[in-house]
Amino acid sequence: MIDLVASMREVTVYADRALVARRGNISLEAGEHELRINDLPQFLRESLRAAGEGPQGTRILNVDVTTAFHSRPPESELQSLLQELELLRQNKQLLEARQGALNDRRQWLRALGEQSRDFAKGLAQGQMKPQDCADFFRFTAEQALQDAEAAQSLDIQLKQVQGEIDAKSRELQHKQGSPDPDRLAALITVDLAQAGEFSLELSYLVMGASWHPQYDVRVQKTAEQNDGQVELTYVGVVQQFTGERWENVGLSLSTARPSLAAVLPELEPWYLNVYTPPVLRAPMYAASPHGAPRMARAMIAGQTAALSADMAEAANGIEEEVAFSVAADVATATVEQTGTALVFRAGRSVDIPSDNSPHKTTIARDNLPGTFDYVSAPALDEHVHLRATIHNTTDRILLNGDASIFLSGEYVGTTRVETTAPTETFKMFLG
Template sequence: MPRLAAPASSILALALACTAALPALAADIPVASRPDAVTVFPDGASVTRRLTVSVPAGEHVLVIDDLPLTADPGSIRLQGAGTGSLAINAVDARQPRPTERRDPALVQRLETLKDERQSLDDRIAAERVRKRAAEALVSPGTLAGGERGLVIAEARQALAAAHEETLAADRAIRQAEQAQRGLDRSIAEIEAQLRAQPPRRLEARIAVEAAQAFRGELTLTYAVRQARWAPVYDARLVTTAAKPQLELVRRADIRQQTGEDWTDVALTVSTARVARGGAAPVLQPLVLRFHDPEAMRDRSAVSGMPRPLAMPAPAAPAREQAEASTARAVEQEAVAEVGAFQASFVVPGRAQVASGDGSRTLRIASATLEPDLVSRVVPSLDTTAFLEARFRHGEDVPLMAGPVSLYRDGIFAGRGQIGAATREDEVKLGFGPDDLLRVEHQVVRRTDGSSGIISTSRTEEREFRFVLRNGAQVARRVVVEDRIPVPEQQEITVEPLPGVTAPTLREPDGRRGIVAWSLDLAPGTSRDIRHGWRIRWPADKRVQQVQGRS
């Protein structure tokens, strides 16, 4: 049995804790706690609760009945320090029965409805008293006038007043009774829900034994899967300065549906992925054998036999059944802590992330870069040139793939996607059309499958002309991309036409059949690029063009 004894700073390795003190006899000790710190991963989260506890000597059961159903019981851990001696005997995490714990919100709503109904009972009773008082105004003794005798005018006034008060009392009683019927229906519905409602929390029961009274502060941690964060970026390009500048802002989009709100917590996001398992998958051998029809028929006969009934799948855990000077406003930024295999971003101050369909986006990092600007165009698909910023990622913290909002000189230029990158990887971001670069795509020659009378082969030729003109007042670095057919049979030959412009790059980024021309255009100047090819193949065969993959 693990035991802890410490004079001033004992370090516990427990499974839960308590905050209330009871007599030394064995007893349940309820524990109140709430999330204090959360670390969010791309595929889960770790939640920490902080407890100040006082446990008397003797055997006890610590009870924490407000853990979310999404908490992994096997991940519950406790650490802390204190004075005294405490031993942990067993940990039992389970769902309480509906009779043990009901939804507090529904219970509170039910109590409110019952209070409203009681108020209506009081109002009905008061209106009935009012009605009896009105009836007393027109009793025979009152109307007779006693010794004075009947006074007609006073009798009429009494009758009118009694009539008005009686009608008002009856109307108020009728309205109250109608409201009561609606309340009765709502009360019945909530009571039915409470009877049928499954538990919405996980209860942890920890058997402990204190050889002497223990007092200290403990931290409870547990893992949840229904939480994640994903990177989103803002890329702000400024082209009006002497040198272009790019501010890349990294944000964390946090979502959680754990069933508990994270209110006023210390928040950290980490790049570690906790749901991928601890080791690489194990390969099975790949066996080759000769095709044997007889063996195949034997296996088919066996496979045609009735299969034994499969064992039912185990029920999913309940946690799986059940996100006056003016000054510029500056966003707070997280503090990066880079480890050997992951990075963490500690969000300053305290934060809150509600459980539900919404999300919380926080700024975690930023960098100011000097990118290379390129106007990229693919004339065979679109004669519009697009401005592209390229830079080398220079940080130890990797860039995770995610969506990016693009801004060019303060104007929203659209949305894109940023790829994953580690240190020294090249990153490319497009910032919309470059309208000052004019591009024309001209077809110079096109022949389809011609062949001579005695020729044994067919020939096809394609020739194009790309005309580029820089209408800007500054020089442009331009990259033009096109493609050349890629043969997959030796009988098909592809060769460039004479006099075409030789590309400066072939198969950029490993894209098969792609060629590119990189050139600098001075302000107001033009440039022609000639591109074309000739294809030959046997005359008795037919060539099929397909859209291949890079």
């Protein structure tokens, strides 16, 4: 088995996960080899994919995943934090031991002071001199004062050390991602027909990463202007808590939803049938043989009219049900359309630690045409609000996200940008 170092090259971030791509090179002799890539995070095992390039006839025979068990996280940054944390805890134990010894001595001095009656007897019997008693009491008083100062100093040091331990523990928790020190390892079996350089590409999906859009809206406007340009900065905010640092990698932001791509919603079937009216019996009449049929015909006609109305209402109900089914089909098509992904690739390499803190990368900056007007609702609010109607003239869709507004260089507040397709307009209140 050969250990191969595969460096992280590119990361594609989705709404709730990320696709990590690694690449490593190695010179191999002809024959079958098993390559192991160590210290991988807890990724989705079924997502592991491997590809490679090598001399003619090179084949990838098998791709597998195994668990590498560790007593502590293998990453050097985490190991350094753990060592610092252990030193702080050892320092705390030493201070606590000193505090215990100091408390024992203070108890001994206290017990010694309680024997002052024995000193009085010694003076009365001539066994002790007054100067000896004075020296003893002076010593105990000075020692008690020193011990009190030492106890206060130890309390301060213990609080400081405990604060440092808490801070290091929080930092370790942020950077570690998972308290589990174990890591995964990828096992790739390759067969080379001849000796040469083999290049391996590895990719996997990992949870704990996300991104969302954010905007900066800057408006330069005078009181006389009714139209102008609005500078819109499109920013992607990335957060990751995957357990590995993304260092010097190419970053892509995707609107695809891998978790929904393989699941198609199914509608519950509605079974429709032709309406069958009930069979009506003609009423029996004992008198007026000529009038009875006319009355019966009138009643039958009335019932038939009512029946026709019921059938018409039922038909309308069927039409409404059919219309509702069509609307459900449209809703399904809308969900499927979310699979059409937009991918924003950062133009530079980025460094994003695994601490779940937000990191911004600029997607675009555009000057969009806009018109301005004033809106008021005196019955509800005495203030007049400035409103901008902005036209999305770019070829990119604007996703739903928060926006910070700057009017004439001053921060006004925050608002929301609703999802806006190219050529559409959206409204925004500027204060």
